[in-house]
Amino acid sequence: MDQEALLRAAAEFLGRRPNATQDEIAEAAGVSRATLHRHFAGRRALLDAVDALAVREMRQALDDVRLTEGPAADALRRLITASQPVSPFLALLYSQSQEYDSDEPGAAWAEIDEALMALFRRGQENGEFRTDLSPAWFSDALFSVVAGAAWSVKVGRAAARDYPAMITGLMLDGVLR
Amino acid sequence: MDQEALLRAAAEFLGRRPNATQDEIAEAAGVSRATLHRHFAGRRALLDAVDALAVREMRQALDDVRLTEGPAADALRRLITASQPVSPFLALLYSQSQEYDSDEPGAAWAEIDEALMALFRRGQENGEFRTDLSPAWFSDALFSVVAGAAWSVKVGRAAARDYPAMITGLMLDGVLR
DNA sequence: TTTACGTGAGACAAGTTTGTCTCACGTGAG
DNA sequence: CTCACGTGAGACAAACTTGTCTCACGTAAA
Numbered sequence: 001m002d003q004e005a006l007l008r009a010a011a012e013f014l015g016r017r018p019n020a021t022q023d024e025i026a027e028a029a030g031v032s033r034a035t036l037h038r039h040f041a042g043r044r045a046l047l048d049a050v051d052a053l054a055v056r057e058m059r060q061a062l063d064d065v066r067l068t069e070g071p072a073a074d075a076l077r078r079l080i081t082a083s084q085p086v087s088p089f090l091a092l093l094y095s096q097s098q099e100y101d102s103d104e105p106g107a108a109w110a111e112i113d114e115a116l117m118a119l120f121r122r123g124q125e126n127g128e129f130r131t132d133l134s135p136a137w138f139s140d141a142l143f144s145v146v147a148g149a150a151w152s153v154k155v156g157r158a159a160a161r162d163y164p165a166m167i168t169g170l171m172l173d174g175v176l177r
Numbered sequence: 178m179d180q181e182a183l184l185r186a187a188a189e190f191l192g193r194r195p196n197a198t199q200d201e202i203a204e205a206a207g208v209s210r211a212t213l214h215r216h217f218a219g220r221r222a223l224l225d226a227v228d229a230l231a232v233r234e235m236r237q238a239l240d241d242v243r244l245t246e247g248p249a250a251d252a253l254r255r256l257i258t259a260s261q262p263v264s265p266f267l268a269l270l271y272s273q274s275q276e277y278d279s280d281e282p283g284a285a286w287a288e289i290d291e292a293l294m295a296l297f298r299r300g301q302e303n304g305e306f307r308t309d310l311s312p313a314w315f316s317d318a319l320f321s322v323v324a325g326a327a328w329s330v331k332v333g334r335a336a337a338r339d340y341p342a343m344i345t346g347l348m349l350d351g352v353l354r
Numbered sequence: 355t356t357t358a359c360g361t362g363a364g365a366c367a368a369g370t371t372t373g374t375c376t377c378a379c380g381t382g383a384g
Numbered sequence: 385c386t387c388a389c390g391t392g393a394g395a396c397a398a399a400c401t402t403g404t405c406t407c408a409c410g411t412a413a414a
């Protein structure tokens with residue numbers, strides 16, 4: 001198992017069980033605790049690596065989908081689709097970045113949050129999106145819904161292939177017919 | 178501090194920090210660890226009590242709002258409003274109920290989940306709600322959005338008084354104008 | 355074949371958390 | 385005033401987790 005795959009497995013498990021012990025994480029990732037330690041020298045290092053992975057992937061997603069191009073709703077759809085690989089651990093990092101003891105991860109997430117809010121603002125300013133709810137809420141809600149969808153997929157309540165449509169449908173149009 | 182207030186404070190803190198130690202929980206609740214222990218004899222007992230509190234409050238909310246009466250959308254609005262007191266720790270319990278080691282809490286949550294899905298199905302059958310997304314997803318999404326809103330309120334990104342409108346707006350109508 | 359490397363298992367020390375208890379104190383009621 | 389009660393602080397043992405290391409093994413490449 002290469003380090004990236006190990007890190008991803010650990011991240012996904014931690015996304016579901018923030019309380020997991022190093023033993024449990026290692027087992028879930030299919031390696032021994034010694035091996036986990038060899039790759040990530042301690043829990044702190046592992047958490048930092050998970051955080052860095054999520055930030056990197058979110059930044060990549062933001063770059064790839066070019067949030068500033070085209071209609072805001074289309075950009076949001078692209079982003080939702082691009083978020084799927086990081087979705088199993090996204091909410092873990094984002095919400096805990098507010099509880100984190102280190103300044104740097106928080107700054108990275110703030111930047112990502114700002115990019116999302118800018119997208120929602122753009123949509124509001126050009127008339128695509130409603131203006132009675134705040135961009136900050138939209139950003140938080142998107143993270144929440146992404147996390148919820150990841151969880152649904154993980155526990156088998158939804159199919160992975162439905163991930164984009166589930167979120168897009170709900171975020172853009174809501175449940176009303 | 179009476180036991181219920183202590184439990185609620187602990188639950189809210191745990192909702193934000195599932196990893197919190199007993200020391201941290203006690204401090205957040207404004208009591209000593211010894212006192213926390215006197216009320217809840219150990220972490221297991223505390224978690225069980227938090228779970229029972231959330232289940233009780235959700236059941237109360239479901240009873241109060243009478244999900245089977247009136248239009249499904251109105252019932253959903255009533256439920257969203259009624260969920261506010263339990264929102265800070267709802268997602269903690271619901272998502273962890275799937276990871277729980279005890280059968281009973283899972284069963285209680287399954288019952289609550291079923292009531293929610295029944296509401297969404299009712300809405301779909303009578304034409305109020307879209308049918309292309311599943312009631313299971315709607316239920317999961319509601320829990321996620323409720324949790325996200327609670328978090329937004331807690332960290333000051335949204336006002337508590339806006340809680341119902343934030344969720345109702347997003348869940349029912351989405352972000353599109 | 356040998357060598358290099360990565361690994362798991364197991365051991366052990368250190369660190370942390372938990373469970374539990376005692377003592378002293380403060381508060382409110384009678 | 386005394387009594388009853390709840391509490392925090394502190395102590396300590398037990399349990400658990402973490403960090404770290406060594407040894408033996410398996411695998412792949414030369």
